[in-house]
Amino acid sequence: MAKDDGGTGSGGRDGASALASLVHGLRAPQRLNLRQIEGFTAIVAAGSIIGAARMLNVSQPGLSRLLSALERSLGFALFERRGKRLLITPDGTEFAEEIAHSLAGLRALERTAEDLRLMRRTTLRIAAIPALCFQVVPRAVAAFMRAHPGVKIQFEALGAQRIVESTAARHVEIGVTQMMGSVPGLAVAGAYHSECVCVVPPGHALARHAAIGPADVLAHDLVMLPPSSLAGMRLAAVLGQYPAARIETFLSSAACAMVVEGAGIAVVDPFTAEMFGPRLRAIPFRPVVDFGFDLVHPASQPLSRAGTAFLEVLRRSIDGDPRITR
Numbered sequence: 001m002a003k004d005d006g007g008t009g010s011g012g013r014d015g016a017s018a019l020a021s022l023v024h025g026l027r028a029p030q031r032l033n034l035r036q037i038e039g040f041t042a043i044v045a046a047g048s049i050i051g052a053a054r055m056l057n058v059s060q061p062g063l064s065r066l067l068s069a070l071e072r073s074l075g076f077a078l079f080e081r082r083g084k085r086l087l088i089t090p091d092g093t094e095f096a097e098e099i100a101h102s103l104a105g106l107r108a109l110e111r112t113a114e115d116l117r118l119m120r121r122t123t124l125r126i127a128a129i130p131a132l133c134f135q136v137v138p139r140a141v142a143a144f145m146r147a148h149p150g151v152k153i154q155f156e157a158l159g160a161q162r163i164v165e166s167t168a169a170r171h172v173e174i175g176v177t178q179m180m181g182s183v184p185g186l187a188v189a190g191a192y193h194s195e196c197v198c199v200v201p202p203g204h205a206l207a208r209h210a211a212i213g214p215a216d217v218l219a220h221d222l223v224m225l226p227p228s229s230l231a232g233m234r235l236a237a238v239l240g241q242y243p244a245a246r247i248e249t250f251l252s253s254a255a256c257a258m259v260v261e262g263a264g265i266a267v268v269d270p271f272t273a274e275m276f277g278p279r280l281r282a283i284p285f286r287p288v289v290d291f292g293f294d295l296v297h298p299a300s301q302p303l304s305r306a307g308t309a310f311l312e313v314l315r316r317s318i319d320g321d322p323r324i325t326r
Helices: 016-024 034-046 049-056 060-074 090-117 136-147 160-168 214-218 230-239 252-260 270-275 305-319
Strands: 079-082 085-088 123-128 152-157 174-177 186-192 197-200 266-268 281-284 293-298
Touching: 034 049, 034 060, 034 090, 049 060, 085 090, 123 136, 123 160, 123 305, 136 152, 136 305, 160 174, 160 186, 160 293, 174 305, 186 305, 197 252, 197 270, 214 230, 230 266, 252 266, 252 270, 266 270, 270 281, 293 305
Parallel strands: 123 152, 123 174
Antiparallel strands: 079 085, 174 293, 186 293, 197 266, 197 281
């Protein structure tokens, strides 16, 4: 680069993009020039044209021409010449302060943009029905957090209807729930299926069966999920009735705990049953009682980048689970 063209060398590159953004929007009798602003700030910082020329790696005459051109564009003097000395004028001081203030604002915008790009300011709100809070969703959350360490997660275990309502109202961005049909305000991002199992104590009379059917469960005390739940409703349809269960509970985990204590047997989702390990025997139930679930999000607004990324991670986690089918 020629020394006398007023251009900047490597020493003047810091803040160049911010200066360009600042100058782009400024209007004066003649549009301000980035190199002029950069030259002026260097002179203010160095205290002389000689020092500024060394800082920017340009010639002194070239820098003097830049300063003169800037003053003509502004319509007022930035410095007073006293022999070889330059004294900044009050107008020059105010102009320099405004440049510093504007650059600080631009740097703050750059930091904000970087935070947004890395999703450091993002809080992702997720809710899932209790049965899927044991492995399926937490596994996806953990994988997502490893890939996006800046995102904060708010994760709640809620009933299916509560998730539907909260997601439609945009209090939750991603819901993992059960629905009996389409819901206004909700978009479905995936529908999945799994097969309910019958859980019995290890020493139970049915524990050695390869599969269990309606007649088997009706012959024993049942711990039932309520008919208001999708799983309870589907089991009742397969049984041809809603049996007079001695114990009714909304949570599959509570039903399994009752079975462990010998209070009866239950037909529950496979995820909850697996968490009880050897304390229960989980046996396929036939005909199949579907424990289906959906991935939902608000239909009235676009997903955040974090929400979109999490959905992809969640889908991959689900697709890799042998207990789940589409």
